[in-house]
Amino acid sequence: MNDLIHLIAITPWAIALVKIGVVLVIMLGLVAYTVLAERRIAALIQDRRGPNRVGPFGLLQPVADGVKFLFKENVMPAHVNKIYYVLAPTITLIPALLTFAVIPFGSTLGGVPMVIADLNVGVLWIFSIASLGVYGIVLAGWSSNSKYPFLGGIRSSAQMISYELSMGMSVIGVFMLVGSLNMTRVVGYQHDCWLVFKQPVGFLIFLVAAFAETNRLPFDLPESEQELVGGYHTEYGSMKFALFFLAEYANMITASALMVTLFFGGWQFPFIGFAPNHPMWNGVLHIGIFFAKLLCLMLVFIWVRWMFPRFRYDQLMNLGWKVFFPLGLANILLTALILTMQAPR
Amino acid sequence: MGPYATSYVLIGALMLFGAMVGVAPLVISAWLRPRKPSPLKNQTFECGLESKGDSWVQFKVQYYIYALVFVIFDLETIFLLPWAATFHQLGLFAFLEMIVFLVVLVGGLVWAWRKGVLEWK
Amino acid sequence: MENSLFYFFSVAMLSCALLTITCKNPVSSVIFLVLAFFSMAGLFVLLNAFFLAAVQVLVYAGAIMVLFLFVIMLLNLPAEEKRHRGWFGGAASIFVMVALMLELSFVAHHEKLASSPASPGIDGTTEDVGMVLFSRYMLPFEVASLLLLAAMIGVIILSRKEKK
Numbered sequence: 137m138n139d140l141i142h143l144i145a146i147t148p149w150a151i152a153l154v155k156i157g158v159v160l161v162i163m164l165g166l167v168a169y170t171v172l173a174e175r176r177i178a179a180l181i182q183d184r185r186g187p188n189r190v191g192p193f194g195l196l197q198p199v200a201d202g203v204k205f206l207f208k209e210n211v212m213p214a215h216v217n218k219i220y221y222v223l224a225p226t227i228t229l230i231p232a233l234l235t236f237a238v239i240p241f242g243s244t245l246g247g248v249p250m251v252i253a254d255l256n257v258g259v260l261w262i263f264s265i266a267s268l269g270v271y272g273i274v275l276a277g278w279s280s281n282s283k284y285p286f287l288g289g290i291r292s293s294a295q296m297i298s299y300e301l302s303m304g305m306s307v308i309g310v311f312m313l314v315g316s317l318n319m320t321r322v323v324g325y326q327h328d329c330w331l332v333f334k335q336p337v338g339f340l341i342f343l344v345a346a347f348a349e350t351n352r353l354p355f356d357l358p359e360s361e362q363e364l365v366g367g368y369h370t371e372y373g374s375m376k377f378a379l380f381f382l383a384e385y386a387n388m389i390t391a392s393a394l395m396v397t398l399f400f401g402g403w404q405f406p407f408i409g410f411a412p413n414h415p416m417w418n419g420v421l422h423i424g425i426f427f428a429k430l431l432c433l434m435l436v437f438i439w440v441r442w443m444f445p446r447f448r449y450d451q452l453m454n455l456g457w458k459v460f461f462p463l464g465l466a467n468i469l470l471t472a473l474i475l476t477m478q479a480p481r
Numbered sequence: 482m483g484p485y486a487t488s489y490v491l492i493g494a495l496m497l498f499g500a501m502v503g504v505a506p507l508v509i510s511a512w513l514r515p516r517k518p519s520p521l522k523n524q525t526f527e528c529g530l531e532s533k534g535d536s537w538v539q540f541k542v543q544y545y546i547y548a549l550v551f552v553i554f555d556l557e558t559i560f561l562l563p564w565a566a567t568f569h570q571l572g573l574f575a576f577l578e579m580i581v582f583l584v585v586l587v588g589g590l591v592w593a594w595r596k597g598v599l600e601w602k
Numbered sequence: 603m604e605n606s607l608f609y610f611f612s613v614a615m616l617s618c619a620l621l622t623i624t625c626k627n628p629v630s631s632v633i634f635l636v637l638a639f640f641s642m643a644g645l646f647v648l649l650n651a652f653f654l655a656a657v658q659v660l661v662y663a664g665a666i667m668v669l670f671l672f673v674i675m676l677l678n679l680p681a682e683e684k685r686h687r688g689w690f691g692g693a694a695s696i697f698v699m700v701a702l703m704l705e706l707s708f709v710a711h712h713e714k715l716a717s718s719p720a721s722p723g724i725d726g727t728t729e730d731v732g733m734v735l736f737s738r739y740m741l742p743f744e745v746a747s748l749l750l751l752a753a754m755i756g757v758i759i760l761s762r763k764e765k766k
Contacts, residue, residue, distance in 0.1 A: 152491050152494070153494060156491070156494060156495050156498050157498065160498055160499070160502055164502070205506075205510070206506070206509060206510045206513050206514070207510075207513055207514060207515075208510070208514060209514050209515050209516065209517060210510065210511070210514055210516075211522045213522070213523050213524065213525060214523035214524075215523075215525060220629065222507070225503075225507075226500075226503040226504055226507070227503075229499075229502070229503045230496075230499045230500055230502075230503045233499040233502060233503070234492075234495060234496060234499050237491075237492060237495050252491060252492075252495060253488040253489070253491045253492050253495070254488060255488055255489075255492070255652070256652055256727040256728060256729075257652050257653055257655075257656045257727070257728055259562075260562060260653070260656035260657070260660065260728070261492075261656055263660055263664075264656050264657075264659040264660035264663070264664055265659070267659075267660055267663070267664025267665065267668075268659075268663060268664055270664075270668050271633075271636070271668075271671075274668070274671055274675075275629070278629065278675060281525075282525045286540075286675075287540070290540050290544055290672075290675065291544075293544075293548075293668060293671075293672070294544045294547050294548065297547070297548060297551040297555075297665070297668060298547060298551065300551070300555070301551060301554050301555065301558065304555070304558035304561075304562075305558065305561075308558075308561050308562065308565045309565075311562065311565040311566055312565040312568045315566060315567070315568065315569045315570075316566055316728075316729065317562060317565075317566050317728050371525070374510060374514065375506050375507055375510040375514075376507070378506065379503065379506065379507070449601065450601035453547070453599075453601045454599075454601060457547075457550075457599045458594070458599060461554075462590075465583070465587065468561070469580075469583070472568070472576055472579070475568065475569075476572075476573060476576050489647050489652075539676070540675070540676070542676070542761075544672060545669075545672050545673065545676060546757060546760065546761045548668060548669045548672045549669065549753075549757045549760070550754070550757055551665065551669075552665045552666055552669055552753075553750050553753050553754055553757070555660070555661065555664075555665045556661060556665075556746075556750060557750065559657055559660065559661060560735075560743070560746070562728065563653065563728050563729070563731050563732030563735060563736075564732060564735075564736060566728045566729050566732050567728075567729055567732030567733050567736065570729075570733065571732070571733070571736050571737070574736075575736040575737075578736055578740060578743070578744070579736075581744060581747070582743065582744060582746075582747045585744075585747040585748060585750075585751050586747055586750060586751065586754075588751070589750070589751045589754035589755070590754075592754075592755075592758065593754060593757065593758050596758050596761075596762065597761075598757065598758055598761045
């Protein structure tokens with residue numbers, strides 16, 4: 137009897153911990169298979185075959201890659217600053233994993249809300265953690281004590297902070313409509329109309345800023361191969377390089393998840409996902425809808441990479457500061473004007 | 482502890498788990514990997530060329546100026562977020578307040594623009 | 603639980619702050635200062651000031667310290683590490699510290715602070731902060747914009763000098 141009471145008392149915490157574990161595992165699995173998808177789609181676009189030998193259709197390729205990374209020798213050049221050189225990949229990866237915490241990836245499953253921590257400050261958590269991603273990259277560039285990584289690190293950090301502004305501006309309109317920063321409320325608001333239709337300009341700015349924040353083409357200046365070899369991770373190899381790689385893809389996933397939540401209705405889909413007699417099925421279906429939308433946006437990320445040429449650095453900065461930042465401000469003013477006019481007197 | 486504070490405990494737990502995910506691969510690979518050091522592996526990787534001079538290079542001051550302007554407008558975003566969240570409840574007066582706030586800052590931005598601060602030279 | 607967390611964050615914050623000023627390497631100083639800000643954000647959460655905690659991380663750790671890191675990279679680090687620190691800087695900082703302590707204790711003595719860590723019924727959520735900020739504290743909010751404008755003018759002047 138005593139044991140039973142004890143069990144009931146700890147159950148909510150146990151459920152929460154299980155949720156955290158499952159989310160992290162799904163995240164890492166998604167990362168692994170996004171890498172494979174990227175390689176296969178790149179091959180498709182360039183009329184090649186791509187990795188297709190390990191397992192059926194090359195499906196075991198990520199496993200092989202992971203094992204390879206684990207068994208590789210760790211080459212640490214003599215001139216690096218050892219502590220920060222080792223810390224930098226970890227510092228880059230951790231924020232990428234943490235931002236997912238406030239995103240609701242489903243409605244409820246057996247009465248448990250499908251979000252790790254439903255914070256009131258919602259999007260502020262995401263912005264504040266995402267802004268820490270700069271540290272890993274700057275430290276990697278600096279501690280490598282080599283010219284290319286140093287330039288890559290500096291470039292990347294200037295780019296990231298510039299587009300962080302545009303990203304911050306682009307979502308203000310969304311929160312003016314919703315009236316809360318809480319992500320669950322944002323999803324609830326989009327019950328009948330996705331916000332992408334009400335905030336198209338905001339979405340456009342957010343999309344571009346997301347590409348710049350994740351250092352993806354056409355904004356991959358920090359690691360532009362032809363100029364900087366590998367950018368901030370030039371001096372990295374084996375598992376440490378893999379961590380940078382993981383962080384980049386985890387950031388892509390979080391950015392996509394954020395776009396799904398803010399602009400595409402989160403786990404909702406018109407006409408689907410309502411089986412009133414089966415709450416369990418509903419929950420599973422909602423999670424499925426969320427991840428389906430997420431994968432569609434990931435495909436956009438991958439497709440863009442092989443379709444567009446890279447910007448020049450001055451073009452990149454001009455675009456951020458002189459186009460998207462004023463555009464974001466104008467969007468806020470317009471939204472405020474319309475909302476004020478609509479407000480009942 | 483309030484109802485909100487419990488979710489922050491979960492955030493703390495997530496941070497711990499996240500740190501474990503970040504550190505574990507390094508530890509495991511430290512166990513498994515071979516060690517075959519050689520003087521060549523200790524060199525800087527510079528595309529086959531030998532590295533010349535100090536790796537510390539003075540970079541453009543423009544990066545620093547972007548960072549300064551960024552801090553200013555980041556603070557503006559901080560004020561915009563609570564304003565957006567309470568926009569419905571506050572009404573017209575808060576709207577005018579924010580317009581004044583924005584006009585001052587946008588004035589600064591326009592001036593900086595015309596002085597060429599935002600230019601990548 | 604709350605008490606032990608308070609002590610944990612306080613000790614972490616103080617030791618990180620101490621390491622910030624004792625580290626020879628400026629980059630280490632920056633990293634420890636960021637950790638100190640994190641501990642402070644933890645303290646804010648314990649006080650139910652959730653908005654402040656998030657803003658603390660976003661502004662100080664995410665924006666201002668990045669700026670610091672940039673400045674440090676502008677400098678030549680090896681030369682900086684060897685630089686001898688005079689007695690004047692230490693004396694001046696001790697003076698400022700004592701003055702700040704006196705001021706804080708004066709305020710604490712006269713303002714009759716609440717004995718409980720957070721006033722019940724108020725959650726420092728974003729909406730609460732917004733409601734107060736845009737009604738009661740309207741004037742300070744507008745003055746903040748002037749302050750930011752002044753900072754902007756400073757940036758412009760800095761960049762103008764660079765041209766000559």
